[in-house]
Amino acid sequence: xxxxxxxxxxxxxxxGIASAGSVQEVQDQGxxxxxxxxxxxxxxxxxxxxxxxxxxxxxxKQAQAIxxxxxxxxxxxxxxxxxxxDAIKHCARVAELGDKVDPGASLxxxxxxxxxxxxxxxxxxxMKDGGA
Numbered sequence: 001x002x003x004x005x006x007x008x009x010x011x012x013x014x015x016g017i018a019s020a021g022s023v024q025e026v027q028d029q030g031x032x033x034x035x036x037x038x039x040x041x042x043x044x045x046x047x048x049x050x051x052x053x054x055x056x057x058x059x060x061k062q063a064q065a066i067x068x069x070x071x072x073x074x075x076x077x078x079x080x081x082x083x084x085x086d087a088i089k090h091c092a093r094v095a096e097l098g099d100k101v102d103p104g105a106s107l108x109x110x111x112x113x114x115x116x117x118x119x120x121x122x123x124x125x126x127m128k129d130g131g132a
Contacts, residue, residue: 023127026069026077030117030124033062033087037114044107050099052106059113060091066124076126083120087113 040055063084070077090113097106 023071023074023129026066026071026127027124029062029066029069030121033059033066033117034114034121036062037087037117040110041107041114044103044110047103049101049103049106052103052110053094053099056091056094056106056110056113059117060088060095063087063091063117063120066120071127074127076123076128080120080123083116083123086116087120090116 036055036058040052040059043051043055067081067084070080090109093109094106094113097109099106
């Protein structure tokens, strides 16, 4: 349950994006987020619900870190925000289901989280230093 609190706290903090990091740092964090999202779905296909839960927690943590570090003036960064929030929301659903359910039940929100992370990454990769 504490994990869900952290996720929802991250969602509320996303509205007040602060402490902008470098574009390179944000993009590196995005790459790690997408890597975890891919691992999450791969493990889901193998029936490992514990791994789905673990990787989805990492995706949510990375999405929250990106939201905190986004440069406030970058339009591409602003376009990534709703996708990052969606990834967090879908991972909250995975956390709610836990690792005791059939992996197929948590795979659906995990796939949605991966899609949101990949879409966010498209916008993050379009960012340029100086906030284009």
